[in-house]
Amino acid sequence: MTDSSRSPYRPTRRGGRRPAVQQGPKDPARRAAYDVLRAVETRDAYSNLLLPPTLRERGLSGRDAALATELTYGTLRRQGTYDAILDACVDRSIRSVDAEVLPVLRLGAHQLLSTSIPPHAAVSATIDLARKVIGHHRSRFANAVLRKVSARGLDEWLAVVAPDRGDDVVGNLAVMHSHPRWVVQALAEALGEDPADGLAETERLLAAHNERPLVTLVAKPGRAAVADLVEEGASPARYSPYAAYLPEGDPGLLRPVRQGRAGVQDEASQLVALALTRVPVEGPDTRWLDMCAGPGGKAALLGGLAGQRGGRLLAAEVQPARAGLVANAVQRSVRDAARVVVADSTAPAWRDGAFDRVLVDVPCTGLGALRRRPESRWRRTAGTAAELGPLQRSLMGRALDAARPGGVVAYVTCSPHLAETRGVVTAVLAGRDDAELVDAAPHLPEVPDSGSGPFAQFWPHRHGTDAMFLALVRKR
Numbered sequence: 001m002t003d004s005s006r007s008p009y010r011p012t013r014r015g016g017r018r019p020a021v022q023q024g025p026k027d028p029a030r031r032a033a034y035d036v037l038r039a040v041e042t043r044d045a046y047s048n049l050l051l052p053p054t055l056r057e058r059g060l061s062g063r064d065a066a067l068a069t070e071l072t073y074g075t076l077r078r079q080g081t082y083d084a085i086l087d088a089c090v091d092r093s094i095r096s097v098d099a100e101v102l103p104v105l106r107l108g109a110h111q112l113l114s115t116s117i118p119p120h121a122a123v124s125a126t127i128d129l130a131r132k133v134i135g136h137h138r139s140r141f142a143n144a145v146l147r148k149v150s151a152r153g154l155d156e157w158l159a160v161v162a163p164d165r166g167d168d169v170v171g172n173l174a175v176m177h178s179h180p181r182w183v184v185q186a187l188a189e190a191l192g193e194d195p196a197d198g199l200a201e202t203e204r205l206l207a208a209h210n211e212r213p214l215v216t217l218v219a220k221p222g223r224a225a226v227a228d229l230v231e232e233g234a235s236p237a238r239y240s241p242y243a244a245y246l247p248e249g250d251p252g253l254l255r256p257v258r259q260g261r262a263g264v265q266d267e268a269s270q271l272v273a274l275a276l277t278r279v280p281v282e283g284p285d286t287r288w289l290d291m292c293a294g295p296g297g298k299a300a301l302l303g304g305l306a307g308q309r310g311g312r313l314l315a316a317e318v319q320p321a322r323a324g325l326v327a328n329a330v331q332r333s334v335r336d337a338a339r340v341v342v343a344d345s346t347a348p349a350w351r352d353g354a355f356d357r358v359l360v361d362v363p364c365t366g367l368g369a370l371r372r373r374p375e376s377r378w379r380r381t382a383g384t385a386a387e388l389g390p391l392q393r394s395l396m397g398r399a400l401d402a403a404r405p406g407g408v409v410a411y412v413t414c415s416p417h418l419a420e421t422r423g424v425v426t427a428v429l430a431g432r433d434d435a436e437l438v439d440a441a442p443h444l445p446e447v448p449d450s451g452s453g454p455f456a457q458f459w460p461h462r463h464g465t466d467a468m469f470l471a472l473v474r475k476r
């Protein structure tokens with residue numbers, strides 16, 4: 001619960017002099033959560049980009065900031081479940097409810113069904129907020145709906161609204177774990193599970209998507225060490241020799257992060273880049289290329305490693321603003337080894353065969369990062385992976401062109417969707433005879449269960465990482 005007595009917005013009780021602090025909402029945590037949820041709903045905002053500045057600008061910290069964060073991400077993660085329940089509590093379909101009202105209902109449902117906030121407090125605080133943000137008339141509607149929601153607990157509601165598991169296991173898991181149906185199907189296929197067998201592992205994955213992920217840091221090679229991060233309160237990570245987990249606090253406040261010597265990067269993102277650097281190549285090994293570099297996480301790692309080996313990294317990014325982020329990320333890499341260019345890597349200016357190692361980390365559906373981008377599961381459609389296919393195949397083809405004979409290419413996605421992982425790689429390799437797959441597992445010896453080869457697939461429920469995919473390919 002919020003502690004409004006400590007809020008900087010608390011108005012004075014005495015008449016006369018105005019309070020020295022800025023006036024603001026009585027319940028700033030719920031108001032911040034509502035404003036972010038509404039921006040996500042009405043203008044496709046990204047919660048992970050909008051919430052931190054919202055908290056900063058409104059001076060929310062401590063318990064208020066923690067409550068606003070929990071309410072925002074918790075509501076977005078469980079949105080599919082709450083919508084199914086709300087649908088049973090309104091006369092018309094939940095889809096016909098105004099876009100300003102819907103976040104109030106979801107926020108109220110989240111507090112009632114998934115937090116320890118007492119029901120009467122959850123409803124009254126949400127309706128107080130509703131009067132301010134959607135007006136008296138619509139708040140009466142919200143009040144009536146939330147009172148119906150409060151009549152049952154989450155498990156009771158799920159027994160009522162989720163399809164029977166025996167009849168429709170995909171539909172059941174979609175409602176139970178708050179994912180669109182097509183995502184459940186795509187993930188089950190990627191895990192190699194058949195709905196007829198019950199989708200037990202798929203269910204573990206879906207549940208992992210609703211957990212708060214660990215904040216993982218990277219010590220940029222040659223500029224910081226894991227020990228520097230441990231000194232700041234982090235603990236060494238399971239797999240990557242450059243990673244550390246931060247149990248709490250704002251990573252942006254850590255000294256190595258402020259100095260640009262460390263950053264925030266998922267452990268699987270580190271490992272797929274590392275795997276590329278571990279494949280032996282005969283002959284020169286000094287020219288490396290990152291074809292899709294923005295915002296620069298993998299480029300920073302590769303730039304450091306290239307510099308330590310006396311090589312250089314060219315980092316290409318088509319969007320100028322994102323190329324700026326890459327430049328920032330690789331700044332002061334070892335021996336100044338990384339150069340950033342704004343370039344369309346499907347029509348590149350570099351010569352064919354110019355590089356010893358090539359990373360192509362293609363734009364994808366992002367289904368591998370559902371833990372960290374809670375609204376993205378509701379934004380994509382079943383057609384998104386197919387739409388991205390031509391660009392992904394073109395970039396992979398260009399990556400093979402860019403590698404010299406004997407050189408190596410890493411094709412990477414932050415998605416396990418088969419159409420954009422092995423589907424792309426096998427289609428591109430089927431059309432040419434100058435490249436062959438390299439088994440990825442021997443280049444990730446520290447990672448158990450990364451697949452039966454030749455590809456590697458990370459999973460949130462197995463590895464605690466994003467679901468990154470890696471294919472390693474040698475140019476003949």
Ligand SMILES: C[S@@+](CC[C@H](N)C(=O)[O-])C[C@H]1O[C@@H](n2cnc3c(N)ncnc32)[C@H](O)[C@@H]1O
Pocket residue numbers: 269291292293294295296297298299316317318319322343344345346361362363364414
């Ligand atoms: C998945 S992200 C790469 C993430 C990055 N490797 C990292 O670790 O931070 C894909 C990037 O490719 C860029 N991109 C898309 N099409 C491109 C193209 N034709 N040429 C170069 N970059 C492209 C996108 O703008 C986006 O920044």
